[in-house]
Amino acid sequence: MVNLSSIEMESSKTSTLHSVDGRIKIISSLLIIIYAVYTTNLLILLITEIYLLLLILISNISLSYALKRIALILPFGGFIAIFQPFIMEGDVVYTLPFGIDITLQGIDFGMLLMLRLIVCVTAVVLLSSVTPMQELINSARKLGVPREFSMLLSLTLRYIFFFYEELRKIRNAQKTRCFDIWNKKTAYLWRLKKIGETISMMFLRSYEQGEKVYFSMLSRGYSDGSNLYDENKKLSAKDFTFIGITLSLIVGLEITRYFSII
Incomplete structure (x- = not known):
């Protein structure tokens, strides 16, 4: 069952990715989401999704549990992608009863939207599964929230x-x-x-x-000037390695796209 307690239990597990600094995980997730929204290459989005699924496996998170969480969120935006072949103008590939046309451009754009949504949702699920909620808040505070x-x-x-x-x-x-x-x-x-x-x-x-x-x-002394306690935690080589791998993946995919290798 997917509920608040199960999400917090997953984020409390121990793995290499769990121990990465929360700031690095937030930045990496944002980079992946921004790149997924930017790119229009379906193969690049597919490779990015495979990368995220590999991180889920490495993080000692149940793959079935993560996929269940992704499936629960997809319907909230997936229906927009599903309707694109019927509402977007373009080359008609098939005509349904009542004069409803399915266009080639609509199919392509619908697939692009769906893959973007899947990648973004997977990135959010991964982030919440490897980072306790309180750590997310503290890390966001250190990043300037x-x-x-x-x-x-x-x-x-x-x-x-x-x-x-x-x-x-x-x-x-x-x-x-x-x-x-x-x-x-x-x-x-x-x-x-x-x-x-x-x-x-x-x-x-x-x-x-x-x-x-x-x-x-x-x-207990709470006032308008009260602040949250921030632990002064320095970034380690493991943190830089993780964000370096993510950046390398994004830069590598963009270079291959620029030279039309993918």
């Missing part, structure tokens, strides 16, 4: 698991009372009412917990 934004993310991270656990308790209590939102035998309006009550209950608990946490922070 505003203090207020990083503080907000840090507080959100600390209590998102608490609210997730509260929601799980509510859902378990509902199940013990034989409530199932997918049970079509019960009235739709009644199920909708129960869902609304659940959302209201979570909102009230979130508000009450937020008040408690805020007053607790004030009693």
Whole structure:
């Protein structure tokens, strides 16, 4: 099952990539995403995806688990790529009933969008799978993310698991009372009412917990000038090696594309 706890457990494993500095992993992921959006060569995108999958295998991450996470995210943008052959003008290769044309340019552009999306999603999944959430926030702060934004993310991270656990308790209590939102035998309006009550209950608990946490922070000296603790960690040879490999891959692919080797 893919949930917050399983994602954090994966990021807490030990491997060569897990031990790389968070700043290097963020920069490397951004470089891959930017290059995937820039390039229009399908073969280059395919090679980049293979590189990311190899990193997943090296990182001691379950490949099936990573592919499941990728598949869960793809539908949110994949439908845009799927519809391109039907909406883009160009050379018609096939005509469907009701006068719907499939164009060659639409197929090419749809494949390009889909491969770009897959590479970008894989890069994000890899980054979140080898870097704990708190380390991501701390690394982003060192890279120049505003203090207020990083503080907000840090507080959100600390209590998102608490609210997730509260929601799980509510859902378990509902199940013990034989409530199932997918049970079509019960009235739709009644199920909708129960869902609304659940959302209201979570909102009230979130508000009450937020008040408690805020007053607790004030009693411990929290103020507008408070800042997150940043560990002064120097980059090692392993960090430079990793980003060097990623840069070499991107530069090498671009050189081969420029000379029309690929």
